[in-house]
Amino acid sequence: MDSPEASSPDAGRYPRKILEYMEGFLVSKTLFTACELGVFDVLLGAGRPLSADDVSQAVGASLDGTQRLLAACCGLQLLETHQQNGRVSYSNTEETSLYLTRSGPATLYHSIQYSSRTIYLCWHYLTDAVREGRNQYEKAFGVSSKDLFQALYRSDEEMVKFMQLMNSIWNICGRDVLTAFDLSPFKVICDLGGCSGALARQCTSAYPECAVTIFDLPKVVQTSREHFVKEADHKISFIEGDFFKDPLLEADLYILARILHDWTDERCVELLSRVHKACKPGGAVLLVEALLYEDSSGPLTAQLYSLNMLVQTEGRERTGAQYSALLAAAGFTDIQYRLTGKIYDAVLGFKEK
CATH class of the missing domain: 1.10.10.10 (Winged helix-like DNA-binding domain superfamily/Winged helix DNA-binding domain)
Structure with a gap:
């Protein structure tokens, strides 16, 4: 028995x-x-x-x-x-x-450092973030998160670490998101929040006829010039400013890479409306984000990133349809999105001629 x-x-x-x-x-x-x-x-x-x-x-x-x-x-x-x-x-x-080596041609070393010393500490308070519905910079680092980027760039060292993180990610994923659509018709490009220029360099490599202007906060631009910009990058220039407050330059294409996921829907529409107003007729905006499936079943990486947005920012990861709705609310039309098969995907919306 x-x-x-x-x-x-x-x-x-x-x-x-x-x-x-x-x-x-x-x-x-x-x-x-x-x-x-x-x-x-x-x-x-x-x-x-x-x-x-x-x-x-x-x-x-x-x-x-x-x-x-x-x-x-x-x-x-x-x-x-x-x-x-x-x-x-x-x-x-x-x-x-x-x-995984510092000198590796596609090194993720700096991304790993940032994950270990910043993101990991924020995730210690994930339970609190879920309960409270807000980021945890104050508990993790003792700094106010009232101004998101004051918290994110809370020291010069932390800013450089974040910029190195962005460099390592775009060295791996940058070309894929920039070639998901044919961007060759766009010659004058503005990379909003383009940080150290890693994605801009991928853009001028993929589309040699274009010129890219990076629009970012003054101290980010100054740090980029000090630590990251090479004299050979003659097709890349910088403008200092706050894209929520200061005038945006006129361009054929605006790139917002890993920008909208930092913000609430209301702030996203506010920013996209400013972009739409500055954009040349017939121009476009390219969003680079980790897209969630429409049925919320995945992908797991984007789902985990959305939790990370909860502990670190005001925003979230979204579906392609949700980004399309934000673009449409700001006046963009003919909106399309494409998956790359890697971490980040691409969404393209046009301003009518």
């Missing part, structure tokens, strides 16, 4: 997915810590596999802690192991060298 346990409807079940979700933050912090210590940089610079002892000395960490960290990185398939004469050594995978 079967025991009660054997006949239970739960017998043999194992909540693998739930356990993986419970431990998801362990994975993130393992990745963050390896980057912060410079483990992947040391392995890349060595040009050969290194032992745990070699790595621990190079990064200034305990041997025991380094051994455990390296083992976990192997389990995450971020490192490869090599055994010779009973001695274990480690090396980067090709993907790790490309994305």
Whole structure:
């Protein structure tokens, strides 16, 4: 006769997915810590596999802690192991060298730093954010969030970190969102909130006939000129201003990349109406955002980003139809949106001729 346990409807079940979700933050912090210590940089610079002892000395960490960290990185398939004469050594995978080292051509290092030192701390207060319906900068960092970007750019160091984050994202996703539609007819382009110019550089690369003016806050422009702008970027210029308050220059195309998701619907329509007024007849606006499915079933990344907007901003991620409604409310027509298959998607709306 079967025991009660054997006949239970739960017998043999194992909540693998739930356990993986419970431990998801362990994975993130393992990745963050390896980057912060410079483990992947040391392995890349060595040009050969290194032992745990070699790595621990190079990064200034305990041997025991380094051994455990390296083992976990192997389990995450971020490192490869090599055994010779009973001695274990480690090396980067090709993907790790490309994305997780500071000098990698498509590095996400700065994005990881920002996730670890800013976003992770805000997410500690996610429960409060859900209960209160507002961002958590005050609890996380002791700064008022009455002015969103005063909180976001609460120090020069934090501003540079945020701008480096934007650079790393557009190096990976920028060309896809800019080529989702044919933007070649637009020669005079204004990138509102274009930050350090990473997306603008992708734009002038994809469309060599265009010129891009970045419109951003004065201290963002000054920091961009100091840390990010290259003299070779002669097709990229800057204008200092607040796009909610100051006059916008006339252009054929306006790019708002990861801008509207920071704001409420009312503020979005306010900004888009200002863009519509400044836009040349027959011109357009390109929105770059992580689009949610219309039935709210996904994608998971955009759903999680929407929670991040809750803990960090006044805004949210939206569906293509919701962005279309915002554009239409501001006067734009012939609105289309396209998925890229990556993190960010594209929405295009036109001003009638």
